[in-house]
Amino acid sequence: MKPAAITEAGIGLSERLGTVRRQTLDLCARLTPEDMMVQSCPEASPVKWHLAHTSWFFESFILREFLSGYRPFHPDFHWLFNSYYEGYSAFPEKKLRSSFSRPALDEILRYRTHVDDALERLLESGSGPEALRRIELGANHEEQHQELLLTDILHAFFTNPLRPAYREPGNEEARRQGNRGTGERAGQQAKERDAASPLRFLEFAGGLHQAGYAGSGFCFDNELARHQVWLEPYALSDRLVTCGEYLAFMADGGYRRPELWLSAGWDAVRNNGWRAPLYWTKEDLGKNLGGGSWSIFTLRGLFALDERSNAPVSHVSYYEADAYARWAGFRLPTEFEWEAAAETAPAEGNLLESGNLMPVPSTDLAQDQSRGQHQNQGRARHFGDCWQWTVSAYLPYPRFAPLEGALGEYNGKFMSGQMVLRGGSCVTPEHHIRSSYRNFFSPETRWQFSGIRLAQ
């Protein structure tokens, strides 16, 4: 945070804050209080907890410190909604969050309002630069939880044997859904219309490259210090690997051939019984789906694989991405190769604001974007759809300095055992993503919207 310049004026920040805070609630509009209780895997948290924790963040790191006379909403929330900041307070084990039926949702919503009001007072009172920096950090923090909230609810709804949809299929999709009964033919039509463009590689010369955040806006501490890296010449695929391409890997014995896998990846395949990406299923409502073909569960419900064969494959682990790349004769990019290629590209694509809520074929996006003012410049689509696994471990940059105090735990303490992902996904807020942005997950993770960009 320190090296980043802060948002120009409290005014601008107030607006941005309002937008972010409202967006979180908007994302919950379709959820019931019961939905917001579910915590269906160790990576996930209940939606209600996300609502509370993001408010806790503002209360703990901004209001308590910078707003004189601030009265905390509840005497126990300062530890109850702490996620992992050892330096701040004790906190409950993560898995207990599914037991937080009390405080009730109503109370959490009042907590949000209480915090919003106090933040407004703080901004009106002309707070100093550190407070403004922290508010911007809090807004970015909340954007991360918007994305997590959707990622978690997808898993929650998949775990529910009834597999409810977070949102109805869109017009386009509805039409396809309507065709669903006629299976193969509908798939054929979809293929003709959406046929994925052939995979092309864009070449880059390499050389000495500056990596890390260079602008004057907000960035996380892990994007700094900006530093030089040497890149050998390389090439990146101009789009992500599609479901259809991934199906060919599966059909070629991808999940049964140890020579395609990292040793730890092969262990994961066997221990977890993987034979397809997460959310690919042959079952519906406890019954086999007709014909033994795959369906894909999304925030918009269940689709036949045929309907999504040209959409980017998502919810694959690093191991699967790596095995696919080896099978295809390529490799995954490093995070610096990715960043150098994306540095000048606009941060646009199939992100949260496009409303798709799932990866879509390039051609769909082109249409969406033409409607939406954007221009598809006929080159690589770097951002959106899926976070892209890189072959880079998540490690500190030279001269990395974590934020002061408990906030230093935000990113730095996770720099072990995780791989960097780049580019944002279909549930990442557009304002949130940039070319220097480093996401990171364990290589076994599949609950994220994670996909495959190839390199060579």
Place this chain on the structure above:
Amino acid sequence: MKPAAITEAGIGLSERLGTVRRQTLDLCARLTPEDMMVQSCPEASPVKWHLAHTSWFFESFILREFLSGYRPFHPDFHWLFNSYYEGYSAFPEKKLRSSFSRPALDEILRYRTHVDDALERLLESGSGPEALRRIELGANHEEQHQELLLTDILHAFFTNPLRPAYREPGNEEARRQGNRGTGERAGQQAKERDAASPLRFLEFAGGLHQAGYAGSGFCFDNELARHQVWLEPYALSDRLVTCGEYLAFMADGGYRRPELWLSAGWDAVRNNGWRAPLYWTKEDLGKNLGGGSWSIFTLRGLFALDERSNAPVSHVSYYEADAYARWAGFRLPTEFEWEAAAETAPAEGNLLESGNLMPVPSTDLAQDQSRGQHQNQGRARHFGDCWQWTVSAYLPYPRFAPLEGALGEYNGKFMSGQMVLRGGSCVTPEHHIRSSYRNFFSPETRWQFSGIRLAQ
């Protein structure tokens, strides 16, 4: 079921059914839809699931079979709310129940009404004896789930770091709670008032005894066949071991002395870090409670141990009950010793209807009962407060015959690795318990209201 006579008339059964079904809903009156989502340990289920599953039981084993033209409420509920009947349908893994945010509580309540209406139609239509038997079984099944529902919500609320109370302390308790700040003195007063009667042993001559259900009402298949057992002379304590007595065991190094424990019990102590019964805690709201003294969490909130020292100790495993008995120089009774002693006693005591919702000292009960028409005849209190661990493994009686079909899985398939408990607890419906009733849990279980009766 087969050998048991059925309830006289559909009329009586209709009333009984209505009472049972209403009581389940009454128990939920203090719970929010969010509370009813929590599943906080592998033994437990969400309350909402209990509401649905008990209706599923009537639908699956009675309405579908005996009510012609019955229209199931929802096409997927027949497998969604199956608990463990392999012979009936596939069913979801138990741990998934916490993901059932849909169907919403409202829909489950409509499901209950739908089933209730259909049962009424069935009863009015003059159903045959097997249908009536099954309805009685369904009512008993629902009573078991009433008990489980309270057992589960106690764990859920204990797991919530805020530790909400299911119900406000009663008048008596409220007064004590009010004294809570003055700790030691309040405890002293409580001791003077409630001093536990000295433990006495009632002697029994032994000999050939008939065991198993002998009446003409309802019983479970595992209470049959009635058969002879030979008993050596024995004696049983006239009341359960109290919290105060158990504290003396702890103070004497009970949890640190392997010679007091069964080998598997000692393993459990070390693996689980046990040093007190479940729900005994020195923490409140994430903070140590003052003075390092124990508190006990109940359905009526947190009490200082002093306030409950004369109440029966509850939520101990078989291993703890066994170690306590060895330490005290006694042993646990066999299930047949217990049954022979209790056979002629009225099934009354601190049961669900007394409204205490936690074990209470004998003197309290006397008062409660005098208010409530019962007479304390100055002899052993066999029923209520806590299920009592016996030294008998849960095994089939001679000529045991499980019910026909999938219902045969109700009890029989659990006859391995579990110990028998007798007597009912403070959350067991009074109508539900009898001297031949066999409850059963794994010896490591502590989530139940399980206590200690001594024998020698």
Place this chain on the structure above:
Amino acid sequence: MKPAAITEAGIGLSERLGTVRRQTLDLCARLTPEDMMVQSCPEASPVKWHLAHTSWFFESFILREFLSGYRPFHPDFHWLFNSYYEGYSAFPEKKLRSSFSRPALDEILRYRTHVDDALERLLESGSGPEALRRIELGANHEEQHQELLLTDILHAFFTNPLRPAYREPGNEEARRQGNRGTGERAGQQAKERDAASPLRFLEFAGGLHQAGYAGSGFCFDNELARHQVWLEPYALSDRLVTCGEYLAFMADGGYRRPELWLSAGWDAVRNNGWRAPLYWTKEDLGKNLGGGSWSIFTLRGLFALDERSNAPVSHVSYYEADAYARWAGFRLPTEFEWEAAAETAPAEGNLLESGNLMPVPSTDLAQDQSRGQHQNQGRARHFGDCWQWTVSAYLPYPRFAPLEGALGEYNGKFMSGQMVLRGGSCVTPEHHIRSSYRNFFSPETRWQFSGIRLAQ
């Protein structure tokens, strides 16, 4: 021990002791020091450890206490070779025993001699009755470890992918092994020759029966006190279930039908991937055996199932025994039914001294026995071949009193979570077994020579 009379004279005991101690070493004659290091499952110990621990038992409970001036062999052995007696000393975790390369086998053998010499001195010095009782206990303890030693080495050799045989096949078996190439025909011949007698049931009237040890010789504390039990009329099969019969259960989907299993048993089937008894395999030397048919690994090497189809099935868990019995329309006996039936039978059969080292068909035994002075009286063969699972949990008899001091941990502390087995096996010393003898293992155990006797 207390209630049992002791062996008449030190002389007799000295002889018996010499026999037992020598027999242990004889059993090791075919093993290398490397073999004696292997500990291949949690139930097992290395053979070298058995040699040391049995000596430790004599040293700890007899020599140190009763032989004045006894000089322990090594200052650390008193804790190093303690198995589980918490009251005696600290002891190493069981799994560490496979790291005991030092002391070397040579040293352990010197330890044995040192202990033997001291025991002889003690016996010559005219030791009192308690010392004599303890020596008899030590001899029985060592016999138990003789059996364990063979049970463990079978597992060790099965775990070795080369599957070495503990001992060459006998003459009879060698002939069959010679036929092994011709598979089906050899099996046919074996069938004709050894055809298992049809399963018959012997009926017993029941009534009041005395259970527990009644003689004047040695027995374990868990066989006492002798007490009365009431038995309903019952019948027992006159022989154990054979491999061929068990194969029919498997062919009928035995391992795929949950309705045949206890709930915990079905969990065990799925969690462990069981589809046949332990030591049944379709692989040899890392390769599939021809024809997809089963082979059975024994202390005498690998046999085609055909060659052993009339031998009792062994190495099944309680769950498998129970499921088989249910499938066959019968049940398992209680330990008291078994004891009442076997009480007057001579303790003879396919035991260790017969030298078979594996269960054999009844007809084989008749031949073996005719050679060996015994008479097969045309009735049930109660003893030998396999320990027989009973439906009785391992629990204390009325007035059970463990031995004084640390020796009280010998049996009593395991009275939880285990089922009683009766009758001894093909690796039980003949002198060791009797009708009141109670063996006990967890219901999931398969490493024992455990088989199936049916009841109804």
Place this chain on the structure above:
Amino acid sequence: MKPAAITEAGIGLSERLGTVRRQTLDLCARLTPEDMMVQSCPEASPVKWHLAHTSWFFESFILREFLSGYRPFHPDFHWLFNSYYEGYSAFPEKKLRSSFSRPALDEILRYRTHVDDALERLLESGSGPEALRRIELGANHEEQHQELLLTDILHAFFTNPLRPAYREPGNEEARRQGNRGTGERAGQQAKERDAASPLRFLEFAGGLHQAGYAGSGFCFDNELARHQVWLEPYALSDRLVTCGEYLAFMADGGYRRPELWLSAGWDAVRNNGWRAPLYWTKEDLGKNLGGGSWSIFTLRGLFALDERSNAPVSHVSYYEADAYARWAGFRLPTEFEWEAAAETAPAEGNLLESGNLMPVPSTDLAQDQSRGQHQNQGRARHFGDCWQWTVSAYLPYPRFAPLEGALGEYNGKFMSGQMVLRGGSCVTPEHHIRSSYRNFFSPETRWQFSGIRLAQ
């Protein structure tokens, strides 16, 4: 391998091969056949297995392929002693290796001779360059297993409660051991004599640097391709962190302060109960060592910490190295920083040939080396004592190409979840190590001789 030039002549290679193969046996001279059976942790293998597997490597990848008419020693060894080459054959689970009592050690030694003879024939017959390259690879492979053999036997002997020493303490050490009774004073003397030099940092200018192997001899595939990296200016400590320095970290609450640890590291501390490096103990022979002070177990037996306080700390995980560095105000180096600093240094130090078999203080080494031809040039000691954790994840270099065929599994498939270590240890053969050498282990690993070099 491909890019590396091969050893000049078969003659030279024959000599080298003989030296390596003899050295392996020399290392076993002090071990019994029973010692060679022990496998005391998942990372380790029995010594006997190392003897067999290194021979298997030559047989499988050289003799079978390049020596015409080669007769394999045993028909099953080709799969029995395969470690993890999926592309070569099936292989036993690693944990089964402790069950390989057969083949006996004698047979394994004959196997070695058989393979040695055949390799000699191959070398005499004038084998082509690929065969020679593979033999050099086999020699390097065997050197790795020499190191593992010692690493594993240290763990085996530590696991044995008697804690035998692999080798007697040396003269120097014997003197200290002799002083052991007088504890504090001996430590004081040791401190005066060996006082660790103050930690100094050597500065490096950074800039574009060539990384990876550049010579014409042997290297592993993971050291290639040589490529450019950009380094910022940095400094490295001139020696490793000592036991005494690490003790100060412990005394300052190092293992109790989450803010010093990576999140995964803190989890490891709590889950494993770490409170000191592996092999630091306060127990001996099952008893507490006097005074509550630490001792350190080594291949030369148990030393008081005082005696080793100036020796480099060893057997710490990456997490501990990282936490120590953070506590001390420094960081760990990247693998490229390390390599650039060490590139021109001679590969000498406290390596296997020095015979110490444990890390030693710098001053000791100077003495040892003066005896032994080497010159200590008064600068950083890069090699030996302990492998040094770097902050670099083990990932492929640009243009990394694994060897062809099953040999491609040698290194490449482990490029996930592991950190790079550099520099060799006191059990690494001198011939084996070089500045471009990349070792790699999981960050939780402590069984290796792994220590701490600081950077800033």
